[in-house]
Amino acid sequence: xxxxxxxxxxxxxxxxxxxxxxxxxxxxxxxxxxxxxxxxxxxxxxxxxxxxxxxxxxxxxxxxxxxxxxxxxxxxxxxxxxxxxxxxxxxxxxxxxxxxxxxxxxxxxxxxxxxxxxxxxxxxxxxxxxxxxxxxxxxxxxxxxxxxxxxxxxxxxxxxxxxxxxxxxxxxxxxxxxxxxxxxxxxxxxxxxxxxxxxxxxxxxxxxxxxxxxxxxxxxxxxxxxxxxxxxxxxxxxxxxxxxxxxxxxxxxxxxxxxxxxxxxxxxxxxxxxxxxxxxxxxxxxxxxxxxxxxxxxxxxxxxxxxxxxxxxxxxxxxxxxxxxxxxxxxxxxxxxxxxxxxxxxxxxxxxxxxxxxxxxxxxxxxxxxxxxxxxxxxxxxxxxxxxxxxxxxxxxxxxxxxxxxxxxxxxxxxxxxxxxxxxxxxxxxxxxxxxxxxxxxxxxxxxxxxxxxxxxxxxxxxxxxxxxxxxxxxxxxxxxxxxxxxxxxxxxxxxxxxxxxxxxxxxxxxxxxxxxxxxxxxxxxxxxxxxxxxxxxxxxxxxxxxxxxxxxxxxxxxxxxxxxxxxxxxxxxxxxxxxxxxxxxxxxxxxxxxxxxxxxxxxxxxxxxxxxxxxxxxxxxxxxxxxxxxxxxxxxxxxxxxxxxx
Numbered sequence: 282x283x284x285x286x287x288x289x290x291x292x293x294x295x296x297x298x299x300x301x302x303x304x305x306x307x308x309x310x311x312x313x314x315x316x317x318x319x320x321x322x323x324x325x326x327x328x329x330x331x332x333x334x335x336x337x338x339x340x341x342x343x344x345x346x347x348x349x350x351x352x353x354x355x356x357x358x359x360x361x362x363x364x365x366x367x368x369x370x371x372x373x374x375x376x377x378x379x380x381x382x383x384x385x386x387x388x389x390x391x392x393x394x395x396x397x398x399x400x401x402x403x404x405x406x407x408x409x410x411x412x413x414x415x416x417x418x419x420x421x422x423x424x425x426x427x428x429x430x431x432x433x434x435x436x437x438x439x440x441x442x443x444x445x446x447x448x449x450x451x452x453x454x455x456x457x458x459x460x461x462x463x464x465x466x467x468x469x470x471x472x473x474x475x476x477x478x479x480x481x482x483x484x485x486x487x488x489x490x491x492x493x494x495x496x497x498x499x500x501x502x503x504x505x506x507x508x509x510x511x512x513x514x515x516x517x518x519x520x521x522x523x524x525x526x527x528x529x530x531x532x533x534x535x536x537x538x539x540x541x542x543x544x545x546x547x548x549x550x551x552x553x554x555x556x557x558x559x560x561x562x563x564x565x566x567x568x569x570x571x572x573x574x575x576x577x578x579x580x581x582x583x584x585x586x587x588x589x590x591x592x593x594x595x596x597x598x599x600x601x602x603x604x605x606x607x608x609x610x611x612x613x614x615x616x617x618x619x620x621x622x623x624x625x626x627x628x629x630x631x632x633x634x635x636x637x638x639x640x641x642x643x644x645x646x647x648x649x650x651x652x653x654x655x656x657x658x659x660x661x662x663x664x665x666x667x668x669x670x671x672x673x674x675x676x677x678x679x680x681x682x683x684x685x686x687x688x689x690x691x692x693x694x695x696x697x698x699x700x701x702x703x704x705x706x707x708x709x710x711x712x713x714x715x716x717x718x719x720x721x722x723x724x725x726x727x728x729x730x731x732x733x734x735x736x737x738x739x740x741x742x743x744x745x746x747x748x749x750x751x752x753x754x755x756x757x758x759x760x761x762x763x764x765x766x767x768x769x770x771x772x773x774x775x776x777x778x779x780x781x782x783x784x785x786x787x788x789x790x791x792x793x794x795x796x797x798x799x800x801x802x803x804x805x806x807x808x809x810x811x812x813x814x815x816x817x818x819x820x821x822x823x824x825x826x827x828x829x830x831x832x833x834x835x836x837x838x839x840x841x842x843x844x845x846x847x848x849x850x851x852x853x854x855x856x857x858x859x860x861x862x863x864x865x866x867x868x869x870x871x872x873x874x875x876x877x878x879x880x881x882x883x884x885x886x887x888x889x890x891x892x893x894x895x896x897x898x899x900x901x902x903x904x905x906x907x908x909x910x911x912x913x914x915x916x917x918x919x920x921x922x923x924x925x926x927x928x
Contacts, residue, residue: 283654284575293574294326295599299558300333307515311482314510319519321560323820324647327519331486343481347371351501352489362393364504376478385474392467468511483514491524495531523858544889562644566602569635570595576627580620587616633763634678641686659778668774679763680775695776704771713768716761798829801849808848816856823857841877851887861893865900874909878916
């Protein structure tokens, strides 16, 4: 009934090209140490790419491919050495029958135990760089010496010698066993272990690092950089860049914001990861194909020979989407004669919802899966309650799109449907009628027509038809265009089955997020004090807050001064960089004659994403070349001349 939501080696996203490229790169670079990054938002398919890489090496006896889940070891006291110990232990387990692997592995683990002495306060990196103890180590040492002094009357010679040895562990930089030499020796012995195990290539796949707390994430990265970065070793790290950059900022709060032309956090990541791969978001056609495959597999079976043929055709189409090739209805219904009707409905559903679903989920595969799972669960709940036959999957899916992506609009539908004896909200009929009429469709009305409506509209916007207000939203017009129409459908059963407050498999926490949205629309001093709260938001919550603010700002008629909520939206984008480009997309939709010069200044502290920077540059160029707003033109030209120098 449900679509599995976990990593898989069955490629529905056409990411095999990326995994094959990574495997080829690793094979070519086996004599060198190399680190590869598989980047993407949560749910983009990173784990599945790692699984495909693992499968590609499974038949190579000279390659040891290990899987390390950073989240599994969240909370361990010494996160730096967990990765090291896990790697050595698993390597010895897989090669236990080869030579003296177990013996050498035990010796190497003893050296790791020595390195653990430096675990306090994250002092390992500090020691390596400076040769001095970290502040936390000094505090620990001071405490030990103070204890010796307080108990001096009861001390034995062994106690004194033990205290001195502990002190020397931290303070003897000139001794043979100082940190840098320990690390060098570790690397030498690790290479010897690989030789003894007859391992031509060690590949460590690190997953879920972006789910870890900042300290754990940084400790794992430091372990890679300081310990295991040796010849014939490769690390493939699946992580959201934004989350890792956030971890760097939290772990090193006193570092400068910038390191040259790029933020320090981004620079840190780029120095560690030599070859980055970013998983692209799914576009409309890709989402449509993905939804079709998921629904079809849920009806038949991935092991069905015909399904394998369908999957191959889908991949071929996705390889060259610009040529217009795609999976057809006949391809889908051919999977199974007994399920022909269900497969046809699945194909039709994918055609109907994919355009809006692709936009709303930003092409995120996990969010798409969760949407479909919620749809399937609600259909089953209706069936179990005895009214499943009255629930149309297409109607349910259309309503869920509004519920998930435009909750304020959905709430109006729900309240009017439940208040009506027929369950048919009158304003839905008004919207559908208005959309069908060119005269009433305000979304396509030209600027000339808007001016022709005269001053009366400006004096009393409250008199404007309700349908006209809703149709100012471009999203809503696209939603209304989805079949079927809803004006003649009793929606009460659909609203009833949607009563639970969990949408697309996750708690929306509507109250708290709505409250935060309102706070971010407040005075600048209040908004500025919310940065810590915003920075700690999980991706889903950040998305909801940002989209809520963007929706509010999109309805503002006057941009001559900074609208309420704009500063809050910028703060969300600052700490969640994937939203930065969306700000400039919003501003680009506003006519130059409606903009004040406030839009030109203040971006240097907000924009860090390279794509967003290019969007800003393009927007400044557009403003500098227009002639509708001379003040904006001059301000944009000045800003453009100093672009990239802090503006």
